[in-house]
Every structure is written in C-alpha cells, then in structure tokens.
Amino acid sequence: MLRQYQFQSAASSPPPPSRATAYHEFYQDDFHPREHYRPMWEHIQHAGQHLLDAKAREAHLTLHTEGVTFTLYSDQDEGIERVWPFDILPRIITAAEWRAIEAGLKQRVRAMNLLLKDLYHGQNVLKDGVIPPELIYQGKDFRREIMDIDPPHSIYTHIGGIDLIRDERGCYLVLEDNLRTPSGVSYMIENRVVERRILPEFFERYRVRRVEHYPALLLQALRYLSPRGEEAATIAVLTPGQFNSAYFEHTFLAKEMGVELAEGRDMVCKNDRVYLKTTKGLRQVDVVYRRVDDDFLDPLVFRRDSVLGVAGIINAWRAGNVAIVNAPGSGIADDKAVYAHAPDIIRYYLGETPILENVPTYQMTDARDRTYVLDNLERMVVKAVAESGGYGMLMGPTSTAGQRAEFVKKIQENPRNYIAQPVVQLSRHICYLDGELESRHLDLRPFVIYGRDIQVVPGGLTRVAMTKGSLIVNSSQGGGSKDTWVLAE
Amino acid sequence: MLSRIAESLYWMARNLERADNTARILDINLVYMLEADEGATEETQWRPLLQIVDADQLYHARHPDQAVSVQKVIHLLTQERANPSSLYNCLRLARENARVVRDRISREMWEALNQFWLEVDRHLKVTLLPWRAEEFYSYVHREVALFFGLTESTMMRGQAYGFTALGSLQERADMTARILDVRYHLLLPDLSMIGSPLDYYQWGALLKSLSAFEAYRRQYQAGIRPIDVVEFVVLNPDFPRSLAYCVDGMGRTLERIDSAPNGKVTECMAALRAHLADTTPTGILDQGLHQYLEWFLVLLANLTQALQGDYFEAHLGETA
DSSP: OOOOOOOGGGGSSSSOOSSSOOOOOBSSSOEEEEBHHHHHHHHHHHHHHHHHHHHHHHHHHHOOOOTTTEEOOSSSSEEEEEEEEEEEEEEEEOOHHHHHHHHHHHHHHHHHHHHHHHHHHOOOHHTTTSSSSSHHHHHHHHHGGGOOOOOOOOOSSSSEEEEEEETOOOEEEEEEESSSOOOOHHHHHHHHHHHHHHHHHHHTTTTTTOOOTTHHHHHHHHHHHOOOOOOOOEEOOOOOTTTSTTTHEEEEEHHHHOOOOGGGGGGGETEEEEEEEEETTTOOOOOEOOOOOHHHHHHTTTTTTTTOOEEEEEHHTTTSSSSEESSSTTGGGGOHHHHHHHHHHHHHHOOOOOEEEEEEEEOOOOOOOOOOOOHHHEEEEEEEETTTTTEEEGGGOOHHHHHHHHHHHHHHHHHEEEEEEEOOOOEEEEEEEEEEEEEEEEEEOOOOOOOOOOESSSEEEEEESSSSSSSOOOOTTTEEEEEEEBOOO | OHHHOOOOOOHHHHHHHHHHHHHHHHHHHHHOOOOOTTTTHHHHHHHHHHHHOOOHHHHHSSSTOOOOHHHHHHHHHHHHHTOTTTTHHHOOOOOOHHHHTTTTOOHHHHHHHHHHHHHHHHHHSSOHHHHHHHHHHHHHHHHHHHHHHHHHHHHHHHHHHHHHHHHHHHHHHHHHHHHHHHHHHHOOGGGTTTTTTTOOHHHHHHHTTTEEEEEHHHHOOSSOOOHHHHIIIOOOOOHHHHHHHHHHHHHHHHHHHHOOSSSSHHHHHHHHHHHHTTHHHHHHHHHOOOHHHHHHHOOOOHHHHHHHIIIIGGGGGGGG
C-alpha cells in the first residue's frame, strides 16, 4: 500500500506574530470577566482583600504543615525542600472546552502508543517515510536493548502528562508530550484538597468535576498489567529516594493506592523475577510503577553506575514476569524532535485529523530551518530534545548575547539535540498576589491513564509563572500553581 | 513489609524517644541547678549528663582544657550538629525517617512530626540560652507525647505499629538503664547506706529524670531508699519506664510482629527476660548495680543486631 504524506517544514509556514497579546483566560476585555468566571468575580468582590489575605495565608500554612513540598536541585548534594507555591484563585475550564481537550489527549496518547509499539517492532513508520529514520536512531531515548519485547497488552505509555498551552487566539496547543515519568498529579490533588478547605463558598457557585479518584484509576490500570492476574498482583512504586524532587508525589501515590513504596535497593531479581526484600523474606512483584528514568533503571542494561535501579529487571520484563510502567524506551515518543511529527503520526496510525495542534517547531537537523532559527535566535525558544523541567533551554527574547552565542555553538555541534519554537505568548490568568489581582502566564498538564481503556481525569495541574511577564512555569524555575476546575455539563 | 521501611519506623521511634529522654535529663538538671547545694559546681552537676549520653569524649574534643559549663553542655546535647545524638540530630533523623515511611504512618502523625521539626529547626538556628532552655524542653516533651499519642490512636496495629513501638520501648529501656547507672554511682559512694533514706533533692532529681517521682512516692512511703529505687526502676512491672516493663512490652510486640525467620531475636529476648526474672533488688545490689546494668545494655545491643539479621536484612537468610 502506498501512503503519501506531506511534510510541512515549519519554516515554510508563516510564523505567528510574536508581539501578539496573550489570551486572557479570565477577562473578556479590560473590565469584564468571561461568562464562566462571573460568579467567581462576584465572589472576589464580595469577599474583599482582608478575607482573601487570610485565605492565602491559610493555604500556605496548610501546605507547610502537611509537608507538601518539592525539592530544588542545587550544587549541594541534598536539594532544598520548598513548600508547594499555590495561588488561591482557581482556573476554570468549561465543559465544552474540556470535551475537545479530552478527545485530543486520548487521540494523541493512542497514536503515541502505536508509534512506540511500531518503533520497537517492525518500524513501518520509518519504512513508510513518516519519520526520518535518523531522527529515531540518533535519539538519546531510543533503546535498542528493548527491540521486539512485548509489554503486557502492548501498552507503553500507561501514564502521560501532556502539557497544553493556549496561544494568542485561545486555542489549546500541545507544548510537550511527557511520556516517561510525568509528575505533578499529586499536586493536582493537593491543590483541590486545599482549595476545598479554604474556599468552600467558591465551590457552591459551580459544578466542579472531581479529580481525587486518580489514584484509584491508576491502581486499576496497574493491576490490569499483572502477569499473575489482578487478584494476585503485588505492585510497587519504585522511587529514586527521598532526595528526588518528586519524592512527595511518590509517597503520595503509594499511600493512596496502598502499595509498597520501594527503592532500587529494596528489590532483587532472581530467575528473571523481581522480588521485594521484606521482613518476612522475599516477595514477588508483578507491576513496577517506576519513577526512575530509563538510564538508571537497570545497571545490567543501561547505565552501569546506577545505584537507583534494579539489576536484572529488564530481563524479568522481557521474560514477561513483571510489568514496567511506563515501559522502558517510551522516552523516544516525547523526544522534542519527534514531537514535531506528532500530527503526521496521528494521521498515519489512526487516519484521523489531529484534534490538538502543535506549536510550530523547527528541526535543527533541517538546514533551512536551522539557518532561519540561527538568524532569528532572539525571537525563538530553543529546547534540548530530551530535557524537561525547563532545564537546558534558551528563551530568546530575554537571553543575553553570550547565551545566544553559546547556543549557536551547541546547535551547530549537535543539531539533533535541539529544536526551536517561536515564542508563544502563553495565556494569562488572574492570581492573588500580595493583596492584588495580578495577571500571570500559565499552562495546563492533564494526566492520561492508559489501561483497559484510555482515561483522562477532568482537570490537571495548572502551572503559573509567578514572576511578572515570565513565560516559564516550571516549579523547578520558580513557578507556582492553581487548582483547575473542569465544569460539569 | 519492606525491610527498609521496618528499619526506618524503628529508628524514627527510637530517635524521638531519645530526644525526649535527653530533653528530660537536661530539663531536670536545670531545675535542680536553680537551688544548688553547697559545694556543688557546674562540673559536678553537668558532667554526669555527658556520661549518660556518652558525650564525654566529644565534649573534650570540642573544648579541650576547659571545665564543664552549663551553656556548653546544653549546646552540645541540644543543638551541636557534630553530636550525632544531640536533640537536634535525633529530631532531624526522626523526621527524615518519617518522611521515608510517610506512606506507612497516619497523616496526623506525619503532620505533627513535620510541624514539630520545622519549629525546632527554626528555633535552634540561634543558640539556646540556659534560661530559655526549660521552655524549649517542655515543648519537646509535649510534641513527642503528641506524636506517640497519635501513634496510639491513629495507627493500625500491624507490623508498622510493631516496629514503631519496639523502637520506642527499646530506647526507653536503654536510657533508663543509663540514667540509673550514672546517677546512682554519683549519689551513693558508700554501700553501707543502701537501706537508709537519702538526700531528698538529689534522688528526687534522679526519679524525675525518669518521670518516676510521683509514682515512686505513692508506692514507697519511707523516703527515698536506694534499694527501693532499684526495685522500682528496674523491676516494677507497672512503671512504664522500668526495665521490666519495657522488656515485657518489647517481647509482646515482637510476638505480634510475627516470628523471626532466623530466630536470633527470640534468643535475645529470652536472655533479656531471664536477666530480669528470678532476681531481687538485694540480689542486684549484691552483685553490683553497675555490672548488672552494663550487662543489660549489652543484651539490648545484641537485640539490635538480631533485629538487623532477622528483619531488616531478612532476605539474606534466603537461599537462591
């Protein structure tokens, strides 16, 4: 069968105007909130500054006492523990908007999963010329070691945290597919718990959909994978340990699901089976929800110096005695250079039109794209393809000449390692900061679970760039967050 | 449960219990110092504390050629970062262990301990002055009591509870034995006084360091006699800090935890029980209280090792 695909080089399409004004989620115009924010607006007016101040303090105190923290990495060995920064005013998504988002996310994750299955088996997608083979083979996260392994039910991307932004028109675009070990879901839930405690009166004015059943859905999906059947399933969350930035989340999920929270040193492999070291000796594990990167997962297969992983776990996985979530090798699907091809991937595997669009992306391996980007660096965002958390990127408009020169050199040395995107003005929303209503840029990370079927919890983690004018929302870079409300139909 | 988790629970509780005991001996000493007897010096009043918590050498390494002073002892035992069993370090470790087992303890327990730690950390950023110390120590007592109270009322009675209770009881037995040992010898140079009433204040301070003063008074009306103190602190089955009470509690806790695969723990428990059974206060004093307590501490240390082999590294016992 002959398939024809049109590849659009991003440089050939006109870049969106970079000076356009960011979409405002809350305000319709200078004075009026959008329809669905009106009840909240009235309530803010009614409550007044004094009360809101008290609520903001209470929220911070609650998170502090509960130890809802994340860890910042620094030059010292042990990271710095920070209290989760939380803005009390919720972000609201209408039922109609959510319908489209949900459909788009499911479509995207389904296609990405098919891509992974294909890449690690027959590689038709490369043979048919949908993705240039060198893009895959040069990808840092393409794992030759796992070719032809069949994971349970052919699922690779059990958990996806897809980052969405809204462009100047208010359209939801996919900014990143996080398909390795996306984090943030515990904060989504904690935000809701805190919000409900401090602003119950807000909830009375809306019909907000629930999000706290996420761990139950996740547990169901994990049990579904158990090689010894669901009833006998022993499940463990594998954490790098308490100095990891997302350790709070690891304990949270283990506790909510009622499964073991284990470190690599708590496990041992024998005869292609994985065991937990318990006070009663060894106990076999069926499903490992790992929050350890591929590189560190198994020193026998990946990095030899890893002490965070479990030696032999890949062999056990190959033998079908354990399920690993997300599957090793999934990282290639959220490689930012592969991301650029996502619309083609969706068309290729599903024969559907992509529901969620991409941000225009320039491939640095493409000579024409590269020249264009290097000439316009101060208007671009340059990202390393396999990094996340806002590390290893260049924000053109705010960069110094020195930083740009450094990136020019990096790009020329290793073009496959970078992509560039025009600066998109992320949408803005009001935040309650020091007694004032201030507008800040934000994004949205909904969570997608792929088990017996694909499910999206109605909500997600809204991350806010707390610094005025900043477009960087990562918590590791000083971002904060908001509770996210999806309204019932 | 996971061996590492069991170990963390055990040390979480031990460190908290140790912090509480350290705070108590400091606390009592401060009160006692307010109305010192003639001839008492800072040296004679504060050196015993260093001996109880085994910090003698550390003190002299930090302050060579210097006499023992209140301020320095308080600093060393409360907030000195280089002292592994300073109150600060005990609480830091307790909280760190709790963070590791956060999914195994109740939310209430975690929040209480976390807040406690944040407050202590903030408070000890500056030097604790002797006249503010008492207030701080009573805060520590309250918070530790709150934590163990929440443990009693919110934690499932499974293995996790077992290892927590075990850590607390074992540390308490350890401290009780040490306090009695050091104090007793300082207060009783002459064996002929065994049966006679002694200095009310000094012995009162010993009993108060063990939270035993009032209970002792109710039990024994004849003043404070060494032989009665030994009977009460070592053998009384109802006094919750006595060696007998702690060992009995540890035994029962271990039975609920489930039999140890290698049986070493069972042996060690039997040795501890035997040490306390078939003995009288007179018998103990005849053979020498110091020797008796020293041997008790050895048996406790053996148990710690056995726990390691039987539970915390249980998988090593399995053949491939």
